[in-house]
Amino acid sequence: MNMNEGSQNSISIFDPIQELENDHLGRFQFAKRLLRRVSTPGCSSTVGLYGGWGVGKTSILKLMDALNEQEQVPVFEKPKLVYIDVWPYEISGDLALPVIVQIRSFLKALPPADYSKNWRRILGVLAQAGVDIALRKTLNLELNNVKDYVDNLKDVSPDQMKVRDLEALVDDIRGAQSAFRDLVLLARKANQNRRLVFLIDNLDRCTPENVVRLLESVKNFLYAPSCIWIFAMDAGVIASYIDRKYEGTRMDGNSYLDKIIPEQYHIPPISSRDMNKLEQFLSKTKPKTSTGLPTIDLRKIPQLPEVLVPRRLLKTAQKFYEAYTTDSHLGNPASPDLAFALILLYNT
Secondary structure, eight states, X not given: OOTTTTGGGXXXXXXXXXXXXXXXXXXXXXXXXXHHXXXXXXXXXXXXXXXXXXXXXXXXXXXXXXXXXHOOSOGGGSOEEEEEESGGGGGGTOSHHHHHHHHHHTXXXXXXXXXXXXXXXXXXXXXXXXXXXXXXXXXXXXOOOHHHHHHHOOOOOTTTOOOOOOGGGOOOHHHHHHHHHHHHHHHHHTTTTOOEEEEEEOGGGSXXXXXXXXXXXXXXXXXXXXXXXXXXXXXXXXXXXXXXXXXXXXXXXXXXXHHHOOEEEXXXXXXXXXXHHHHHHHGGGSOTTOOSOOOOOGGGOTTGGGGOOHHHHHHHHHHHHHHHHSOOOOSSOOOHHHHHHHHHHHHO
């Protein structure tokens, strides 16, 4: 999947940053360090990119891809970044499905015989897990329900997608783990032996009841050699969902995350010392066709360090300029500093 697809047609100031020239807040430095880390042999197989709403998690993933393309090293030394937005797959409750579909896209040049057995083995486990809806859509199979799927599915050919005896191919979880490792190895060979790095985004957008299912659906595939998973999410939100799922037990959400994601990186906050960067960042919201608009003076807001969430500041600046370009006649005008502070308070 091309992470930069559609970047040229970006129409919203709230879209993730995809080009380095649009990185007004200097996030590329953080993205560069994280890219280098996942490119080293000693990196953990699972990495957490943690940050709250609107701080730029998706932008950092996109910037990693842009930096990876610019690296002046041979292609085989660069990791293969695979971006997966979890949100559309929430209904299936299974994150493994888009992952193996992505891996299979890397195997198109190989003979089906090289990977069909492993492909069928993993699909058998997914069938038992009950992802009938997603599999039906992805594989174009006409199935009635999960029970009929497991009882009657005969075989899933990676090319013909015909139904034959799948029941004989459904092995235990260890078999699926081994099959996944083999598929990763084949995918790497088909991509100049590059390390695979899955960028898992928007898990914290999913509903509480589905978050744990999505995490658990891939936990058996997290330890394939030369395969790294980056989970970009609000760890506090996910931990609270885990607490909710296991309410009444001794399970702790933060401990749960620490267990499966041992290496964690928190997006650094924007500092109030970076006022020039912030004001350049907010200038993106200023209408190009209007003149004489007031300037935003962030230095007059003492509480600013507590609300330095980039997306929140963009929303505030957008509404601020709207107030001066809309003929509302709603009473005496306030000072620009007060107007900006009140809108920021509302958005906070």
